[in-house]
Amino acid sequence: MEVSKIKETGDFSDVYLSKLALFELTSLNDAMKDTFDIHFARHGLSEPKFKVLINLYMAGDRGLIQSDLSTKINVSRANITGLVERLEKEGLVVRNDDPSDKRVFRVCLTSRAFALMHAFIPIHNEFMHRIMMPLDKNEKELFISLLKKLNKGLELI
Amino acid sequence: MEVSKIKETGDFSDVYLSKLALFELTSLNDAMKDTFDIHFARHGLSEPKFKVLINLYMAGDRGLIQSDLSTKINVSRANITGLVERLEKEGLVVRNDDPSDKRVFRVCLTSRAFALMHAFIPIHNEFMHRIMMPLDKNEKELFISLLKKLNKGLELI
DNA sequence: CTTAATCTGTTAATATGTTTACAATAATTT
DNA sequence: AAATTATTGTAAACATATTAACAGATTAAG
Numbered sequence: 001m002e003v004s005k006i007k008e009t010g011d012f013s014d015v016y017l018s019k020l021a022l023f024e025l026t027s028l029n030d031a032m033k034d035t036f037d038i039h040f041a042r043h044g045l046s047e048p049k050f051k052v053l054i055n056l057y058m059a060g061d062r063g064l065i066q067s068d069l070s071t072k073i074n075v076s077r078a079n080i081t082g083l084v085e086r087l088e089k090e091g092l093v094v095r096n097d098d099p100s101d102k103r104v105f106r107v108c109l110t111s112r113a114f115a116l117m118h119a120f121i122p123i124h125n126e127f128m129h130r131i132m133m134p135l136d137k138n139e140k141e142l143f144i145s146l147l148k149k150l151n152k153g154l155e156l157i
Numbered sequence: 158m159e160v161s162k163i164k165e166t167g168d169f170s171d172v173y174l175s176k177l178a179l180f181e182l183t184s185l186n187d188a189m190k191d192t193f194d195i196h197f198a199r200h201g202l203s204e205p206k207f208k209v210l211i212n213l214y215m216a217g218d219r220g221l222i223q224s225d226l227s228t229k230i231n232v233s234r235a236n237i238t239g240l241v242e243r244l245e246k247e248g249l250v251v252r253n254d255d256p257s258d259k260r261v262f263r264v265c266l267t268s269r270a271f272a273l274m275h276a277f278i279p280i281h282n283e284f285m286h287r288i289m290m291p292l293d294k295n296e297k298e299l300f301i302s303l304l305k306k307l308n309k310g311l312e313l314i
Numbered sequence: 315c316t317t318a319a320t321c322t323g324t325t326a327a328t329a330t331g332t333t334t335a336c337a338a339t340a341a342t343t344t
Numbered sequence: 345a346a347a348t349t350a351t352t353g354t355a356a357a358c359a360t361a362t363t364a365a366c367a368g369a370t371t372a373a374g
Contacts, residue, residue, distance in 0.1 A: 014286075014294050014297070015282070015286050017289075017294055017297040017298060017301070018285055018286045018288075018289035018290075018297065019282070019285055019286075020297075020301055021289055021292070021297050021300050021301050021304070022285050022288070022289065024300075024301050024304035024305060024308065025185075025189075025304055027304075027308055028182075028304050028307055028308050028311070029186050030231065031308060031311040031312075032182075032311065035311055035314055046329080046330085047330095048329085048330065048331090065352080065353095066352075066353065067351075067352060067353080074187065075330085075331070075332090076331075076332060076333080077352070077353065077354085078331085078332075078333080078334095078353085078354070078355080079330070079331055079332075080353085081353060081354060081355090082329080082330075082331090083329095083330080086329080101339075101340070101351095101352085102338080102339060102340090103338065103339050103340070103351070103352045103353070104339095104351095104352060104353075105352095105353085125172070125176070128175055128176055128179050129171075129172050129175040129176075130314070131175075131179070131307070131310070131311065131314070132174075132175035132178055132179065132307070133175075133310060134306040134307050134309065134310035135178070135303060135306060135307065137171050137174055139303060139306075140171070140174040140175065140177075140178050141174060142299065142303065143178050143181075143300075143303045144174070144177055144178050144181050146292060146296060146299065146300045146303070147178070147181035147182055147184075147185050148181060149291040149292060149296075150185055150288070150289070150291050150292065151181065151184055151185050151188060152291065153288070153290060153291035154185070154188040154189065154192055154288065155188075157192055157287070157288070203359075203360085204360095205359085205360065205361090222322080222323095223322075223323065224321075224322060224323080227322095232360085232361070232362090233361070233362060233363080234322070234323065234324085235323085235324075235325080235361085235362075235363080235364095236360070236361055236362075237323085238323060238324060238325090239359080239360075239361090240359095240360080243359080258322090258369075258370075259368080259369060259370090260321070260322045260323070260368070260369050260370070261321095261322060261323080261369095262322095262323085315374100316373100316374090317372100317373080317374075318371100318372080318373075318374090319370105319371080319372070319373085320369100320370080320371070320372085321368105321369080321370070321371085322367100322368085322369080322370095323366100323367095323368095324365105324366085324367090325364100325365085325366080326363100326364090326365090326366105327362100327363090327364090328361100328362080328363085329360100329361080329362075330359100330360080330361075330362100331358100331359080331360075331361095332357100332358080332359075332360100333356100333357090333358085334355100334356085334357090335354105335355085335356090336353105336354085336355085336356105337352100337353095337354090338351100338352085338353090339350100339351080339352080339353105340349100340350080340351070340352095341348100341349080341350070341351090342347100342348080342349070342350085343346100343347080343348070343349085344345105344346090344347080344348090
């Protein structure tokens with residue numbers, strides 16, 4: 001395609017569009033990370049800590065063992081050790097011995113953490129919705145389908 | 158809207174779509190990160206190291222001072238100290254004194270790093286293009302416009 | 315020209331993440 | 345039942361990131 005034609009039609013090469021899309025995606029990730037970090041920090045949390053707490057919140061009274069947390073959050077077991085350690089220091093979780101398996105702890109929310117999450121979750125849901133407000137329903141559906149396509153593509157790489 | 162109506166039309170609440178979009182976006186980020194990590198590792202690099210090297214590559218012979226790198230890569234000056242230190246140990250960058258400003262170093266690529274980047278950049282470009290292959294040109298343009306909308310929205314939060 | 319403000323890189327403390335190796339315990343095989 | 349294999353949590357070593365505090369150098373204000 002000639003340059004003049006490109007200028008007329010506003011068309012660009014596919015390679016250029018790929019780079020631009022990745023640039024915008026990266027920018028969005030960075031901005032998103034910053035925004036969520038501030039959001040979590042306002043409530044004394046961080047993204048990794050929230051992930052641990054929300055999983056324990058959903059797990060109920062029996063809690064979860066660290067290995068399950070590792071799988072659900074998709075981080076290494078070694079990292080979970082540190083995260084749970086820090087949450088324990090803050091008084092947000094406790095580690096109870098499991099009588100049926102001496103290798104593991106059952107990690108559970110404290111009542112304080114339960115109350116914190118109970119209050120935070122609706123705020124968090126509203127926050128997520130606010131972040132997506134720039135898109136209307138049709139655009140969101142479109143966005144989701146494009147993301148799914150890219151996700152499927154990555155499985156094959 | 159009634160549940161039956163939702164089932165008929167395949168329509169969903171706006172809140173649900175927001176959550177789903179964020180879920181898919183997060184999934185894509187995670188998968189993207191893993192994919193790029195492997196890609197960089199195949200060439201003895203990491204994403205942060207690549208960002209430093211590509212900026213120095215584009216900067217030319219005079220290189221950049223650490224403070225500029227910090228601004229361009231959007232990480233703290235303290236972090237740049239560590240990154241440059243490790244790259245120096247690997248023999249990929251050198252820190253030259255700047256006679257006109259005794260506070261700073263001019264960080265420059267070694268010839269080995271220059272050769273590495275010269276070989277890697279086309280591979281990297283192809284890789285980026287391959288990752289975006291699941292979308293055709295129209296979809297990419299659409300994707301870019303949606304990302305830009307979300308990015309602009311985040312500026313106001 | 316001196317004083318004050320700013321900029322630069324480093325250090326220390328901390329958070330989050332990885333891989334590797336290991337001991338203790340559980341589960342499976344033979 | 346005994347031997348092998350697998351799972352679990354931790355520790356060590358490292359990479360990447362932050363903030364806060366600092367010394368030294370430069371710039372701006374007066």
